[in-house]
Amino acid sequence: MMNFDSTSNMNKEAMDSMLTTVSAMTKGFQQITAEATEFSKKSYEDGSAAVEKLVSAKSLDKAIEIQTDFAKNSYETFVAQATKMSELYADLAKEAYKPFEAAAAKATA
Template sequence: MMNFDSTQKMTKEAMDNMLTAYSSMTKGFQQIAAEAADYSKKSYEDSAAAFEKLVTAKSLDKAFEVQSDYAKTSYEGFVAQATKMGELYTDLAKEAYKPFEDAVAKATA
């Protein structure tokens, strides 16, 4: 049977691990939110610039060119952003799990 001191120590370690994981998750979500806000702002600015070019196009061919250029750069930007966001979520999961990974390693050793 475990004594009070060892139980208290295990409880403290579990609480520390939980708080460390919570802190990591908070930082990760803040980073993700900032990245999403930056991407939204850039996307809005790019679409406004493309619309301005589209409105000032002198010919139908020029308008199609502007639209296809915008579609291409918009798609490429979206794919790059989706990859970056995926990496941020992966890093978040790894950092949040790390304290519990150490605890499991100690328990199984």
């Protein structure tokens, strides 16, 4: 009877850990999706604004200046966004692993 109770208890703990992990992953993926959507929307708006400026440019020098500024800003924005996304993925992995840290510590003790 002791084996059944301890096995049942271990299964319950494993299921609780798994559900906590799934919940953390769902929350993390929602954050990542919202961030990616916002970045895409802003990138589209910035690109549209740059095209409008290019169309209204009066000289080749002004058009080159507009394009250069747009390229520089796009690159800086992309690097910042990539850093932010990598942080979100790292946080997701940490949160998803947390429930299993206790189980791993208990198994090695």
